[in-house]
Amino acid sequence: MSTSLKTYTLRPFQEAPLSSSISIKPLQLESIDLSLYKEGPENLPQRKQLALKIEKSLSTYGFISVVNHGFDIAKLEFLKSIAQGLLELPFEEQKKYLAGALKSDLEDRSTSVGAERGAGFKPKGYWSMRNGVEDSIIHYNFNNMNHSIFFDEEHNNYPEIVKDHLKEIAEYYRFLHGDTLKKICNLADIVLELPEGFLYDKFYSVKDNDFDSSGGGAGRFMLYEAMDIEDQKKVDNTWLRGHSDSGGFTFITSQPILSLQIRDYYTGEWNYVGHAPNGLIVNIGDAMEFITGGYFKSSIHRVVAPPDDQSGYKRLVLIYFSKPKNTSILDPEAINSPKLNRLGYIKPKEWEKINFNAWNNQKSRLFGKKAINDTTSEEPRLVLLYGRLHERWHQAETNFSLEEATKRFEILKVDL
């Protein structure tokens, strides 16, 4: 008789209760109720209202929250239990399905896209933080969910729990790409005075198994384990260092655990992102910042240890990093928006004409490198890539130009 013992267990993910800490005043992001988004010319006035609502956030904080996205909440809860079961697999199991090497600094980037972008596990300790500390995060990346190759078990080396739930995983990410992302892009079109459908068609539309002519996206299940207390002190309570995302729009399942912080656009201070129950936190990545000539902001954000009353709980998030087509040119000339032209958001002269593939490749390899991140302050060393800083920590300061940055900081140039 054959046994059907599974290598994994599925049980509901236990979310942290809301924190009762009174010293923390989380930022309530502008919230978009997507049930109000309706197609058709008769509903254009309502879509314009939604667009107006997000414009300020897109061009300042670079973060919004989305509620009533329309994806079934029970299905999303089930996906969280799949994520938990997957990320709890013992290290020996994870090692059979690695996304890259065991450490970022051991990665041969000439042959590997690394655990930031490869499909599979990033084990704990892959990234270097400060003062010799390594990260305490396990993640598992999915690629190509929008294509039929995602279901090809010969082409992809999936753990059993993933194999058993490919349909559910693809359903969620396809919904985010084809529905939520499309609606957000259409609202951004209205903001930029472009015809609705323009941004989505140009940068994100999908042709099955035609990877270069398709908008892309990486799915990530991410589990933060509590850090060793001594290590945590050495990195000032930071679990994931401050960074900006490299792609289009990022979608993060909102969590009651108070951990995600953004560097406030107005003050430069770190602020907690408040919880949007059953909602998504949506943030802008570098590609959208560059395509809009800097009008939309790819803000610096990080993850820190939660307040004491949530400290026994884990942070588990399902993330979707949508990405424009690899061939997309990353500057505002590519979209010729009447609004941006009028406001003067034109391509700065120092920006080289590059496509998304070039930016994404160079940026992701810097993420966990010791030489960039093991500094005395939280800010990583600044690197100049194609005429742009790889991360822009000072966007809150007026007139923080590249020239100014060169005067104040030592800026590294990597060999491209």
Ligand SMILES: O=C(O)CCC(=O)C(=O)O
């Ligand atoms: O845990 C989170 O909410 C954010 C993670 C994040 O910023 C990232 O993986 O890029």
Ligand SMILES: [Fe+2]
């Ligand atoms: Fe991020």
